[in-house]
Amino acid sequence: MIAWGLFGGLGKRSRKGFGSVAIQSLIFKGIKQKDIDFVSDNYEKYKAHINNIIPxxxxxxxxxxxxxxAFSQDSKIFITDIDNLKTDATKVHKDLEGAYKRYRSGNGQSNNKPERKDFGTPVAFKNDPNDSTSDRRASPIFLHIHPIKESNSVQYVGVRLYLPAMDIKHPGLIQKFLEDGAIEIKNI
Structure with a gap:
């Protein structure tokens, strides 16, 4: 539940950052869990929350x-660099989604077709006899927008959670996306 509140969401587009949730408190069997602090007072505290939940x-x-x-030894979590925090969650989402689309489209390089499929399928390529739209695979990347208190105001951090599965063949382009304007929190 805590991990879901740190980098999860609700709804069918939650992998793309829509429906991001941030737990404010947790009540279990009628008792508020006081030993767990859910509200991140600053950027460093949010990073610490992530590092504490990973183990x-x-x-x-x-x-x-x-x-x-699924979480595995190859999972990775990246968050927006502190210099790129924004006071508008919509702008953070546009930045995340823009970078995602840019890399998924091949980042302007047509020779990245095999790597692009690792972002999730189907990715349609013209005249590709090996491309089957029935061979679907959800994206291994989960985007999340999380509020934090920084500089006496609420700011938003973009989170990129990478949960690779066995059909990831070329993780290089995904790695470039994860690193674009972000820092790695934890290589699980």
Missing amino acids: KLEVFENTNYPPYS
Whole structure:
């Protein structure tokens, strides 16, 4: 539940940052959980929240990628660099989605077709006999917009959570997207 509040969302477009949630408090069996602080008072505290929850997650333990998107030793979390925080969540979402679309479209390089499929399928390519729209795969990337208190105002940080699965063949382009304007919090 805590991980969901740090980088999750609600709804069918939650992987793309829509419906991002930020838990304010947690009540279990009628008792408010006071030992868990959900509100990030600043950027560093949000990073600390993420680093504290990582060891508590169930992680797919195998030398290979899991068969589906799940936390594994290859999962990565990146957040917006502190210099790129914004006071408008919509602007953070536009930045995240713009970078995602730019890299998924090949970043202007037509020879990135195989790597682009790692962002999720179907990605339609003209005259590609090996491309089947029935061979669907959800994106291994989850985008999230999270509010934090920074400089006496609410600012928003963009989160990029990468949960690779066994069909990821060329993670290089995804890695470039993850690093674009962001810093790595934890390589799980």
